[in-house]
Amino acid sequence: MSTSSPATIEDVARIAQVSIATVSRAIHTPEKVANSTRLKVNQAIAITGYTTNAMARSLRLGRSNMILVVAPDIGDPNFSNILVGLENEARAHGYGILIGHTQNDPQRGLEYLKFLNSNQAAGLILFTGILPFGHQSMTARLPPSVGVFEPVYNGGIPYVGVDDIEGARKAVDLLIAEGHRKIAFIGDSRTRLAYSRRRQGYDAGLDAAGVPAGERIILEGDGTIESGRLALEQLFMRDTLPSAFMCVNDQTAIGVMIGLGARGYDIPTDFSVTGFDDVPQASFMTPALTTIRQPRTAIGKSAMALLFELLSDSEPTDTEILLRPDLIVRNSVSAPSRRFQKR
Amino acid sequence: MSTSSPATIEDVARIAQVSIATVSRAIHTPEKVANSTRLKVNQAIAITGYTTNAMARSLRLGRSNMILVVAPDIGDPNFSNILVGLENEARAHGYGILIGHTQNDPQRGLEYLKFLNSNQAAGLILFTGILPFGHQSMTARLPPSVGVFEPVYNGGIPYVGVDDIEGARKAVDLLIAEGHRKIAFIGDSRTRLAYSRRRQGYDAGLDAAGVPAGERIILEGDGTIESGRLALEQLFMRDTLPSAFMCVNDQTAIGVMIGLGARGYDIPTDFSVTGFDDVPQASFMTPALTTIRQPRTAIGKSAMALLFELLSDSEPTDTEILLRPDLIVRNSVSAPSRRFQKR
DNA sequence: ACGATCCATGTAAAGGTTTACATCATGGGA
DNA sequence: TCCCATGATGTAAACCTTTACATGGATCGT
Numbered sequence: 001m002s003t004s005s006p007a008t009i010e011d012v013a014r015i016a017q018v019s020i021a022t023v024s025r026a027i028h029t030p031e032k033v034a035n036s037t038r039l040k041v042n043q044a045i046a047i048t049g050y051t052t053n054a055m056a057r058s059l060r061l062g063r064s065n066m067i068l069v070v071a072p073d074i075g076d077p078n079f080s081n082i083l084v085g086l087e088n089e090a091r092a093h094g095y096g097i098l099i100g101h102t103q104n105d106p107q108r109g110l111e112y113l114k115f116l117n118s119n120q121a122a123g124l125i126l127f128t129g130i131l132p133f134g135h136q137s138m139t140a141r142l143p144p145s146v147g148v149f150e151p152v153y154n155g156g157i158p159y160v161g162v163d164d165i166e167g168a169r170k171a172v173d174l175l176i177a178e179g180h181r182k183i184a185f186i187g188d189s190r191t192r193l194a195y196s197r198r199r200q201g202y203d204a205g206l207d208a209a210g211v212p213a214g215e216r217i218i219l220e221g222d223g224t225i226e227s228g229r230l231a232l233e234q235l236f237m238r239d240t241l242p243s244a245f246m247c248v249n250d251q252t253a254i255g256v257m258i259g260l261g262a263r264g265y266d267i268p269t270d271f272s273v274t275g276f277d278d279v280p281q282a283s284f285m286t287p288a289l290t291t292i293r294q295p296r297t298a299i300g301k302s303a304m305a306l307l308f309e310l311l312s313d314s315e316p317t318d319t320e321i322l323l324r325p326d327l328i329v330r331n332s333v334s335a336p337s338r339r340f341q342k343r
Numbered sequence: 344m345s346t347s348s349p350a351t352i353e354d355v356a357r358i359a360q361v362s363i364a365t366v367s368r369a370i371h372t373p374e375k376v377a378n379s380t381r382l383k384v385n386q387a388i389a390i391t392g393y394t395t396n397a398m399a400r401s402l403r404l405g406r407s408n409m410i411l412v413v414a415p416d417i418g419d420p421n422f423s424n425i426l427v428g429l430e431n432e433a434r435a436h437g438y439g440i441l442i443g444h445t446q447n448d449p450q451r452g453l454e455y456l457k458f459l460n461s462n463q464a465a466g467l468i469l470f471t472g473i474l475p476f477g478h479q480s481m482t483a484r485l486p487p488s489v490g491v492f493e494p495v496y497n498g499g500i501p502y503v504g505v506d507d508i509e510g511a512r513k514a515v516d517l518l519i520a521e522g523h524r525k526i527a528f529i530g531d532s533r534t535r536l537a538y539s540r541r542r543q544g545y546d547a548g549l550d551a552a553g554v555p556a557g558e559r560i561i562l563e564g565d566g567t568i569e570s571g572r573l574a575l576e577q578l579f580m581r582d583t584l585p586s587a588f589m590c591v592n593d594q595t596a597i598g599v600m601i602g603l604g605a606r607g608y609d610i611p612t613d614f615s616v617t618g619f620d621d622v623p624q625a626s627f628m629t630p631a632l633t634t635i636r637q638p639r640t641a642i643g644k645s646a647m648a649l650l651f652e653l654l655s656d657s658e659p660t661d662t663e664i665l666l667r668p669d670l671i672v673r674n675s676v677s678a679p680s681r682r683f684q685k686r
Numbered sequence: 687a688c689g690a691t692c693c694a695t696g697t698a699a700a701g702g703t704t705t706a707c708a709t710c711a712t713g714g715g716a
Numbered sequence: 717t718c719c720c721a722t723g724a725t726g727t728a729a730a731c732c733t734t735t736a737c738a739t740g741g742a743t744c745g746t
Contacts, residue, residue, distance in 0.1 A: 006460060006462070008702060009702065009703065018726085019725065019726045019727075020726090021725075021726060021727075022724085024703070024705085025704090025705090025724095025725090032723085033724075033725085034723085034725090037725085051457050051460040053461055053462055053701085053703070054458075055401040055407060055461075055463070055701085055702080055703090056402050056701070056702035056703040056731090058398040059396070059399050059701090059731050059732065059733090060704050060730075061731085066409075073427075074423060074426050074427055074430065075424045075426070075640075077420060080419070080420065080423045083417050083442070083444075084416075084417055084444065087417065087442065087443070087444050088444075091443075091454065096441050096443070096458060096463070098409070098442075099430065099440060099442055100430070100439070101431075108434075111434065115439060117394040118394045118395055118396055118398075119349070119396055119397060119398055120397045120398070120439070281623060281624050284597065284628055286628075286629035351732060352733070353732080361695075361696085362697075363696095364695075364697080364698095365694085365696075367733070367735085368735090371734080375693090375694080375695095376694075377693085380695085395732090396732050398733090399731070399732030400732080400734075401733090402702070402703090402731090402732080403701055403732080403733045404734075
């Protein structure tokens, strides 16, 4: 029984002495089957070790039990914990997750579109902030989909993320409370909506503290470690230095810390730094980085839950789910240094 | 044409004015089809936007185009980069990867076994070092499979990993070259084969350096940060201290560094520390951790390549592929301190 | 010029499931 | 007692492919 080819519904039917239709019903709609029959069927299933052939089932139903998850970079440390939430929730519904990885290459995106077109996935989770299917993005017929972190630019797709404005606000408020007023914002505020919202949080915080717009220092950067470092170099060529750096994400913050360290400054004595995301490295920096935590596992879980809602009702209850970001206070923030204060 | 239900092979056949068999042949075995016909078919495919229904194809072929990847913890930072290699290689073969996550719970393992039994995966990649299917592990009929990092304990399955003995040897040799003789080995050497091989590398290195077995210090630990810290505490209750800590993995090393830091020691002035794996955090520690790098993306790529070999030939060329681990020299190792030398 | 061979194509079965519809038995109401 | 509703089960079609086998035409060798 562990040899030979796998048992089919027909084997079960023969042993239970019923028709295959009855077997199918006993499995999927047990209430439509007499108790005694159901018992026989269950026994037969146990004997044969039968499991439904998912291929056949999907073919008949016209819908698979897979969810495709597409991210620009699955090597991203931010990604793996989300995956945990996604996987757990999917599996609780009897679905599997299929993962894909575009590296921002539309060509690769198109290959996933083929997956979708060939009915291999019942739903789609997108990390890209944009439909990654190149020029076909507009015309593509997509299964129920949800975005993670950001709304999907060209898709009109519900999403799950964190309240970036509130998160950023928590970071500025901490800096303000410590006495900072010259706070630089470092990071991309254009390409990604999440980032521009963090910028909004920054502005809102400084507005509330009465710091005029003219005194704010904004530096662009694409969210990489390198960009943090570069932005810092630019800053040191100006005549005004901030007392604190509020970075759009942890990578940027790490770049800033490295740059500051290389110049011989001490954090937080000389400068305070905050990040956003709470990537795994954040707590291992010296000093440990004060940052805003994304509840990653929860985000994954709720994105998948939202997707299943879409899959059953066609009416989603929410079109945007924002989770609460938490301020994680570590050691990279203190009161501003006198040294640079008077500048 | 982007509305309505997706085109089937029959739609293509009708437009191209040929039979569905010819269409199928034009796609999969073009050499068996006349040039002119192939052209007509290709045009019809372009017009309809036809893509093969993977469900139907898999059903007919009795084999899907998915590879199941099962890891104990997909949130592990070691995991994501491997995933990149796995995914790229799989996709190059037209396969998708399905990921699963057991958390060492045999119950969850069993659910993946169902996936397998229902023909949803043509192959299996295992990270567990053990078949994760509980009591059914022995009798389960598995598709072609390959292990990553370690041979699969109860499976007789080929695997791809790193040469742990050689890697460990590189670490000890570095410490020896710096002048250390009292080198503690910290970490689990029993449950995981990879770990016990690292231990072998340690022993081989000390043998070569003529350090008698009696002078070696071995501490158990399960490979977590906490275990590194604990082992260190135990050590400080003894009367003999090593001058260097060779840790079975980076997590353990991080635990040791934290513990040493808490006791006010400086690394590498007072003690040297090495790790193994080169997890992302390693380079962000202060001091940055000297460790052995696992070529993760390459491991993933070659594991998947090996799997495809199994899938085509039934004779695998190799049953064990060991990649070369590199020594990554950072700042956690220096010559031994005088301070503890004379003890 | 004829039979053998080969090549391109078509016909139809098979793969395992779900489900609309048909069938049949049972029990209740009149 | 008869009819009808109800509930349990069976029959068969459909989902979309791939491919063994059949067919028919053309080509080649003698």
